[in-house]
Amino acid sequence: MSDSFPSARAALLDHLPKDLILARYQMAAGAELTSGKFASPESSAALVANAFGFFADRPGLLCLPCPPLAAGEARAVYLEVEMRFPWRGGRHPWLDVAIETETALIGVESKRYEPFRKGRPESFSDAYCRPVWGDAMAPFEAMRDALRGGRCFRFLNACQLVKHAFGLRTQAKRQGRRVTLLYLYAEPAAFPDGRPIPPGEIAAHRAELADFTTEVTTSAVEVVFCSLSWRELLQHWATVPTLADHTAAFRARFEV
DSSP, X not given: OTTSOHHHHHTSOTTSOHHHHHHHHHHSTTOTTTTSGGGSTTOHHHHHHHHHGGGTXXXXXXXXXXXXXXXXXXXXXXXXXXXXXXXXXXXXXXXXXXXXXXXXXXXXXXESSGGGSOOOOOOOOGGGGXXXXXXXXXXXXXXXXXXXXXXOOSSSOXXXXXXXXXXXXXXXXXXXXXXXXXXXXXXXXXXXXXXXXXXXXXXXXXXXXXXXXXXXXXXXOSEEEEEEEHHHXXXXXXXXXXXXXXXXXXXXXXXX
């Protein structure tokens, strides 16, 4: 691994466990390394790898403001994790990060420039309507049905988030853990080529996120959904002495 993917290796901060991080992406779907996408200035994977790769071999240092996670609680932090549905065939979702504590599973889905690009929206096949999600996933099933019926989010990939919630629920049920889906989003002022991202689009993304959160949140829902901006995460990490140097190095490389 030491001589493989030199551009991807160069995209990682020098203080990180590079071999461990690259091994995770080499095993994952998406061909981030072989395609060269990982080294792109727009790479969302590189953003996640440089931030959370720090905890790959020291999970106990990780802390989060949302969901509340204190240092010492995380037992494992994995990059690029497949969350399989309760069936064998078809495609299954991959989350950017999975965090395990003694009693909880936290899945992290990160977005960088994706909300502000023009792309074809995802959809649901009939398989997602199978009665396999249990009684406590009704809000996500209602969102699925609304999206299948024509509900449209312009900036938020609501369909992907529902699929992640279903995958996380399946995995957590097998492990006997509580489950949270964390949506971690950047709000860059411009693309790397200098094209500005209109403030109105950033505000619209936030508004759609607020609507989605309200609609999938009930006291009985099995997957707790929460969101956090990259800026808020880094502000939190900057106050933690054991993470201050890592945060400063990350901020020097990435604009979020």
